[in-house]
Amino acid sequence: MSKEPMAARRSAASRAAILEAAFHLVGEVGYGKLSIEAIAARAGVGKQTIYRWWPSKGAVLFEAVFVRSFGDTENPAPLPDTGDLEADLRTVLRATALELADPEVDRPLRALTVAMLEDEALAREYRTRVEEPTREAKRARLRSAQRAGQLPASLDLDAAVDAIFAPMAQRWLHRAGPLTEEYADALLEITLGGLRRSGPN
Amino acid sequence: MSKEPMAARRSAASRAAILEAAFHLVGEVGYGKLSIEAIAARAGVGKQTIYRWWPSKGAVLFEAVFVRSFGDTENPAPLPDTGDLEADLRTVLRATALELADPEVDRPLRALTVAMLEDEALAREYRTRVEEPTREAKRARLRSAQRAGQLPASLDLDAAVDAIFAPMAQRWLHRAGPLTEEYADALLEITLGGLRRSGPN
Numbered sequence: 001m002s003k004e005p006m007a008a009r010r011s012a013a014s015r016a017a018i019l020e021a022a023f024h025l026v027g028e029v030g031y032g033k034l035s036i037e038a039i040a041a042r043a044g045v046g047k048q049t050i051y052r053w054w055p056s057k058g059a060v061l062f063e064a065v066f067v068r069s070f071g072d073t074e075n076p077a078p079l080p081d082t083g084d085l086e087a088d089l090r091t092v093l094r095a096t097a098l099e100l101a102d103p104e105v106d107r108p109l110r111a112l113t114v115a116m117l118e119d120e121a122l123a124r125e126y127r128t129r130v131e132e133p134t135r136e137a138k139r140a141r142l143r144s145a146q147r148a149g150q151l152p153a154s155l156d157l158d159a160a161v162d163a164i165f166a167p168m169a170q171r172w173l174h175r176a177g178p179l180t181e182e183y184a185d186a187l188l189e190i191t192l193g194g195l196r197r198s199g200p201n
Numbered sequence: 202m203s204k205e206p207m208a209a210r211r212s213a214a215s216r217a218a219i220l221e222a223a224f225h226l227v228g229e230v231g232y233g234k235l236s237i238e239a240i241a242a243r244a245g246v247g248k249q250t251i252y253r254w255w256p257s258k259g260a261v262l263f264e265a266v267f268v269r270s271f272g273d274t275e276n277p278a279p280l281p282d283t284g285d286l287e288a289d290l291r292t293v294l295r296a297t298a299l300e301l302a303d304p305e306v307d308r309p310l311r312a313l314t315v316a317m318l319e320d321e322a323l324a325r326e327y328r329t330r331v332e333e334p335t336r337e338a339k340r341a342r343l344r345s346a347q348r349a350g351q352l353p354a355s356l357d358l359d360a361a362v363d364a365i366f367a368p369m370a371q372r373w374l375h376r377a378g379p380l381t382e383e384y385a386d387a388l389l390e391i392t393l394g395g396l397r398r399s400g401p402n
Contacts, residue, residue: 032319114318117311118233123376131375151396158378159368159387160396166371167363173374174332175324177359186360194395195352195361 017043018050019064023108026061031111034061058115058122065112066129076134079141085150086192088141089164093184096165100172101179113173135161164191218244219251220265224309227262232312235262259316259323266313267330277335280342286351287393289342290365294385297366301373302380314374336362364392 021042026034034057040047054060070076080088099105116123138161145151151160167187171177222243227235235258241248255261271277281289300306317324339362346352352361368388372378 030319110318114315117315117318118231127376131377135377152398155396156387156391159384159391162368162372162377163364163388163391163396167360167367170367170371171363175328176332176336176363183360186357187364190357190360190364190395191391192396194391194398195356195364195393197353197395 014043014045014049015053018045018053018060019067022057022060023064023068026064026111027104027107030107031057031061031114034111036060056119056122058112058119061108061112061115062122062125065108068108069130074129074133076130076137078137081141081144083148085141085145085148086188089188089192090185093164093168093188094181096168097179097181097184100168106172138165164188215244215246215250216254219246219254219261220268223258223261224265224269227265227312228305228308231308232258232262232315235312237261257320257323259313259320262309262313262316263323263326266309269309270331275330275334277331277338279338282342282345284349286342286346286349287389290393291386291389294365294369294389295382297369298380298382298385301369307373310373339366365389 018039022034022039025038025042029038036047036050036057039057039060040050043050050060054063080091082088100109112126116126135158139157142151142155142157142160146153146155164187168179168184171183172179177183219240223235223240226239226243230239237248237251237258240258240261241251244251251261255264281292283289301310313327317327336359340358343352343356343358343361347354347356365388369380369385372384373380378384
């Protein structure tokens with residue numbers, strides 16, 4: 001066995017330990033008290049190992065959240081496409097509600113939001129690597145519905161993506177109400193059918 | 202002239218100077234570099250004057266944004282109610298787009314968002330003094346439309362408020378696209394009419 005593969009394996013293990021440590025630590029102490037020192041101690045590596053790969057605690061946190069969301073790929077999973085747009089969006093919105101309501105996810109995501117608001121470079125990286133590919137996956141599902149004649153061909157796809165997904169994200173951000181499957185369903189009914197026709201009467 | 206009114210006037214003038222200084226300073230340096238010292242220097246008051254009224258730079262910033270939004274009252278202005286729901290919501294959404302696109306407003310609001318994400322007490326104060334009264338003003342306009350038979354009586358008013366207003370806020374937060382009157386109109390068409398019927402065809 002040559003030396004290289006061993007070093008690469010060690011490197012990958014250190015990297016995984018750092019990201020895991022950052023994710024859990026920020027959930028415990030919040031972003032303000034997160035530090036490279038504490039991440040290093042939790043991961044059992046030296047500070048310099050972290051600085052070799054990432055310039056700031058925000059960058060480590062970004063990578064930790066990214067890897068948890070996208071796994072080893074650089075692309076988000078496509079949205080389900082069973083041919084039933086309403087059922088597929090319901091599946092995604094309900095899953096989003098439950099995920100955001102999970103404290104394990106909530107705190108790292110809030111911390112990442114702070115990091116991005118404070119660091120324009122990180123915000124750009126988020127837009128390029130997360131927001132834009134995720135948005136494209138959503139647009140692709142809506143395009144499929146357009147081809148199936150379920151949505152108008154002239155629909156503004158970006159406004160449509162915002163209308164479907166933004167209300168859940170804002171309610172989470174401002175803790176403005178419960179994140180439940182019922183809320184997901186109420187939103188979807190409004191977005192698909194329109195306010196004027198919403199509700200059972 | 203007694204001593205009290207003079208002291209009260211001085212106090213009010215100091216308070217206004219502090220809030221004005223905080224608002225502009227955060228626009229120049231960002232929240233991370235905002236400090237009570239710098240606010241005091243800009244306002245021409247002593248640090249202790251600020252600490253007498255507010256516990257943190259986040260709390261000063263909150264008050265500065267609050268006073269700019271609500272003026273001297275503790276209540277937001279009601280939404281326009283001309284009897285034409287669509288026209289009234291268009292007025293409000295277009296104005297919101299232009300306001301959020303204004304760098305003078307954008308930076309202090311981003312700073313306040315960071316402050317609230319980092320400080321749970323401030324987030325609670327925001328919910329009580331800003332989010333809830335503003336939401337009630339929006340619900341009131343929708344209730345008026347319900348009484349006029351323009352919206353279903355069974356509509357989930359909170360989900361409806363989110364569906365109408367959250368997409369603009371979320372696009373602003375993530376700088377996910379331009380904040381324009383055209384975007385406001387596209388959102389409103391989707392929210393009122395429903396995705397399925399949206400667009401000219």
